[in-house]
Amino acid sequence: MANPFDKAQELAQELQESEEFTNLKQLHEEVNNDEVAKKMLDNFRQLQMELQQKQMQGEQISEEEVQQAQKQFEVVQQHEQIMKLMEEEQKMSQLVSEINKIITEPLEALYGVEENQEG
Known part of the structure; x- marks a missing residue:
């Protein structure tokens, strides 16, 4: 009988060898090696996370916060x-x-x- 954990490990290995993962890893390294890009992305993701946490806690997101997120996304889109x-x-x-x-x-x-x- 097949062991699901062994199959999961095989699947994880297949994912790591996939073109999608290889591309993702390369781009991740490129962005992390570019100080400006890394800071831009970190700031954007931090704001996203803060807004998601507010939503999950049932807090209202202000118009100012929405505009700030939109501005950061526009900046990120330029890179x-x-x-x-x-x-x-x-x-x-x-x-x-x-x-x-x-x-x-x-x-x-x-x-x-x-x-x-x-x-």
Whole structure:
């Protein structure tokens, strides 16, 4: 019988060897090696995180905060490497999301069937 942990390790290795991961890693290193780009991205992500935390705590985000976030995003958009990095992050996120969907299909099917039988 196959061990799910072994398969997960194999999948992790496959991800690390994928073109998506390789591109993401290279862009990540390029941005981190550029002091200006790194600071711009860090500031943008810090603001994003602060706003997300406020939302999760049910706090209202002010118009000023929305405008500040928009301005920072516009600044980040001007930097080609940051935008490439964000695009690759999006691709990797989508890939992981699709893999997660495949992995959880048996559980969804199991609970979906049980719910239908009860109804």
